Amino acid sequence: MVSLLRDLTGPADLRALAPDQLPTLAAEVRDALVTSVARTGGHLGPNLGAVELTIAVHRVFDSPHEPVVFDTGHQSYVHKLLTGRLEGFTGLRQRGGLSGYPARAESEHDWVENSHASTSLSYADGLAKAFAVRGDVRPVVAVIGDGALTGGMAWEALNNIAAAQDRPVVIVVNDNGRSYSPTIGGVADALASLRLRPGYEQALDAVRASVTRTPVVGSALYDALHGIKKGLKDVLAPQGMFEDLGMKYVGPVDGHDIASLESALRRARAFGGPVIVHALTVKGFGYAPAERDEVDAWHATGAFDPDSGVSAATAGRDWTTAFSDALVEAGAQRPDVVAITAAMLHPTGLAAFAARFPERTFDVGIAEQHALTSAAGLAMGGLHPVVAVYSTFLNRAFDQLLMDVALHRQPVTVVLDRAGVTGTDGASHNGMWDTSICSVVPGLRMAMPRDEATLVEELDEALAVSDGPTVVRFPKGSVLPSLPALERVGPVDVLRRGASAEVLLVACGAMVPAGLAAAERAGKQGIEVTVVDPRWVLPASPELVELCRGHRLVVTLEDGGRSGGVGETLAAALRDAEVDVPVRCIALPQVFLDHGSRAEVLAEHGLTEQDVARRVVEWAARIADRTPSEDTHADR
Numbered sequence: 328m329v330s331l332l333r334d335l336t337g338p339a340d341l342r343a344l345a346p347d348q349l350p351t352l353a354a355e356v357r358d359a360l361v362t363s364v365a366r367t368g369g370h371l372g373p374n375l376g377a378v379e380l381t382i383a384v385h386r387v388f389d390s391p392h393e394p395v396v397f398d399t400g401h402q403s404y405v406h407k408l409l410t411g412r413l414e415g416f417t418g419l420r421q422r423g424g425l426s427g428y429p430a431r432a433e434s435e436h437d438w439v440e441n442s443h444a445s446t447s448l449s450y451a452d453g454l455a456k457a458f459a460v461r462g463d464v465r466p467v468v469a470v471i472g473d474g475a476l477t478g479g480m481a482w483e484a485l486n487n488i489a490a491a492q493d494r495p496v497v498i499v500v501n502d503n504g505r506s507y508s509p510t511i512g513g514v515a516d517a518l519a520s521l522r523l524r525p526g527y528e529q530a531l532d533a534v535r536a537s538v539t540r541t542p543v544v545g546s547a548l549y550d551a552l553h554g555i556k557k558g559l560k561d562v563l564a565p566q567g568m569f570e571d572l573g574m575k576y577v578g579p580v581d582g583h584d585i586a587s588l589e590s591a592l593r594r595a596r597a598f599g600g601p602v603i604v605h606a607l608t609v610k611g612f613g614y615a616p617a618e619r620d621e622v623d624a625w626h627a628t629g630a631f632d633p634d635s636g637v638s639a640a641t642a643g644r645d646w647t648t649a650f651s652d653a654l655v656e657a658g659a660q661r662p663d664v665v666a667i668t669a670a671m672l673h674p675t676g677l678a679a680f681a682a683r684f685p686e687r688t689f690d691v692g693i694a695e696q697h698a699l700t701s702a703a704g705l706a707m708g709g710l711h712p713v714v715a716v717y718s719t720f721l722n723r724a725f726d727q728l729l730m731d732v733a734l735h736r737q738p739v740t741v742v743l744d745r746a747g748v749t750g751t752d753g754a755s756h757n758g759m760w761d762t763s764i765c766s767v768v769p770g771l772r773m774a775m776p777r778d779e780a781t782l783v784e785e786l787d788e789a790l791a792v793s794d795g796p797t798v799v800r801f802p803k804g805s806v807l808p809s810l811p812a813l814e815r816v817g818p819v820d821v822l823r824r825g826a827s828a829e830v831l832l833v834a835c836g837a838m839v840p841a842g843l844a845a846a847e848r849a850g851k852q853g854i855e856v857t858v859v860d861p862r863w864v865l866p867a868s869p870e871l872v873e874l875c876r877g878h879r880l881v882v883t884l885e886d887g888g889r890s891g892g893v894g895e896t897l898a899a900a901l902r903d904a905e906v907d908v909p910v911r912c913i914a915l916p917q918v919f920l921d922h923g924s925r926a927e928v929l930a931e932h933g934l935t936e937q938d939v940a941r942r943v944v945e946w947a948a949r950i951a952d953r954t955p956s957e958d959t960h961a962d963r
């Protein structure tokens with residue numbers, strides 16, 4: 328069978344296609360997207376909506392010489408298909424396979440590797456400045472969604488881009504009206520009003536018609552011609568927010584009409600300065616189950632049957648749902664509890680709270696920094712905000728957590744979903760930085776539940792704190808079976824007692840089952856291991872410090888980054904308390920982890936029960952061989 332897509336080795340081949348071949352190519356791209364994401368899971372809806380847009384961008388701009396930066400990067404599958412990576416799609420998001428985001432190692436067409444939203448305009452601004460400084464004239468393209476456009480960084484960049492009328496930055500707004508859910512807020516409203524204006528093609532037709540009809544060039548027509556000469560339709564009525572910023576605006580363009588898109592992009596390219604091209608797209612376009620889905624138009628899906636659209640997932644109750652139920656319960660008890668999401672109402676489990684308490688739920692857009700400081704304000708106003716974000720997205724709100732929440736000792740609870748290893752989304756999505764950044768925040772307390780019962784309990788305890796930030800952190804996936812404690816000492820749960828005070832294994836959150844299993848294995852080799860769950864992992868509790876005091880070896884086990892994590896924080900607390908017990912930390916190395924399943928990534932870094940048991944046995948044996956004076960922290 329003839330396949331245009333299979334024969335494409337890159338954008339040059341794409342440019343060689345005749346316009347009438349492009350609808351066939353678009354259909355092949357859609358087919359490839361559905362077939363391959365059905366097997367691997369991934370970001371189907373955003374990519375289906377960006378097929379024609381990406382084809383047009385690559386026909387008009389000469390990538391990689393003219394950089395194309397995709398904001399967030401989750402919609403870059405089409406770009407990958409058009410830049411010669413079709414074969415790799417069998418391994419999309421799999422270990423050793425194609426990344427789900429642009430990846431510099433994969434292709435010269437991938438200038439940046441992202442996945443955190445709202446950065447594309449800053450990259451484009453920097454690239455354009457670099458080219459200008461080097462006297463190198465070439466356009467830079469940023470493709471940004473309406474959701475990503477709600478992020479503060481995008482506006483910081485616009486502020487710079489608009490100020491340099493001689494730097495050619497083409498901003499393609501891929502406006503499908505949705506982030507996951509419909510995009511809300513003032514920016515979304517402004518885009519919506521632009522959407523209602525006469526379309527780009529209609530406007531051009533009107534100008535063309537008046538040119539051919541009118542023999543005398545009147546002032547209105549002069550304006551129109553002048554506008555065309557500049558390659559823009561800024562002769563039309565004012566375009567609101569973009570024009571106010573000094574940006575040229577082309578649009579709105581039908582984002583599924585390749586000819587219109589190409590025409591608009593060529594005009595933008597010819598202008599030679601900063602231009603917005605506003606394309607209207609439909610998330611999930613061309614695949615009915617995605618188009619019809621009201622929740623998120625199949626923003627990110629697991630594997631599914633491509634014919635029926637039925638999901639293959641059979642996973643049990645997940646952490647997100649457990650949190651969701653617990654928060655609704657807390658909200659029913661506590662009228663002061665309010666919830667904040669950064670454009671992720673459903674994925675973070677806030678949808679049920681929002682349905683029950685709409686007036687107490689705030690979607691701030693993709694704006695984690697604002698979310699934290701706004702939460703501080705809500706707390707100052709007498710409420711107890713719960714900010715629910717994916718762990719990796721807290722990173723960009725560190726200063727707000729530190730200075731605006733913690734310095735002001737405001738009772739804000741941050742709930743971190745997708746903590747630890749998330750896996751298939753790759754390096755930027757692993758929630759492995761949270762313990763490191765939270766451990767340096769004065770007055771911050773972090774809990775790591777091990778099962779649903781402790782999640783409910785620790786969320787309630789967090790909501791009871793009135794003098795500073797609290798963080799509750801749990802991973803992606805199914806909630807773990809209930810693991811009752813033998814005894815509670817302060818906040819610490821003792822889960823298993825060794826026959827002697829040989830090794831104390833401090834197992835955190837989702838790593839508790841592996842810790843318990845490792846203790847059993849070590850026991851079979853004659854090493855006595857007591858296992859505790861600190862529950863409140865930051866700061867180290869005095870009770871945990873005291874429990875350590877009686878042991879010959881302390882081993883910590885966590886699924887976060889090692890630097891400044893729970894283990895290192897405990898080791899420092901032991902030093903401060905002059906508890907001279909050797910501490911060994913089992914944690915993730917402080918490196919960017921390649922994509923793969925969560926289990927594969929954990930195994931690669933020694934976070935399995937077998938590896939933990941082996942290391943505990945080896946360390947315990949080595950320490951037993953030493954004289955007491957050699958037992959120091961130095962070899963930690």
Ligand SMILES: Cc1ncc(C[n+]2csc(CCOP(=O)(O)OP(=O)(O)O)c2C)c(N)n1
Pocket residue numbers: 373399401402442443444471472473474475476501503505506507610626669670671693694695720723
């Ligand atoms: C800083 C940050 N916060 C949250 C997310 C999660 N996230 C990924 S895509 C997305 C919505 C993006 O909407 P939009 O830019 O309009 O792209 P679309 O998927 O609609 O094409 C969100 C909130 C993220 N990637 N980065």
Ligand SMILES: CC(=O)[C@@H](O)[C@H](O)COP(=O)(O)O
Pocket residue numbers: 399401442626627674745749752803
């Ligand atoms: C692009 C992005 O940031 C999210 O869409 C993310 O990929 C979703 O991950 P989950 O599938 O874990 O919700």
Ligand SMILES: [Mg+2]
Pocket residue numbers: 472473474475501502503504505506
């Ligand atoms: Mg969108």
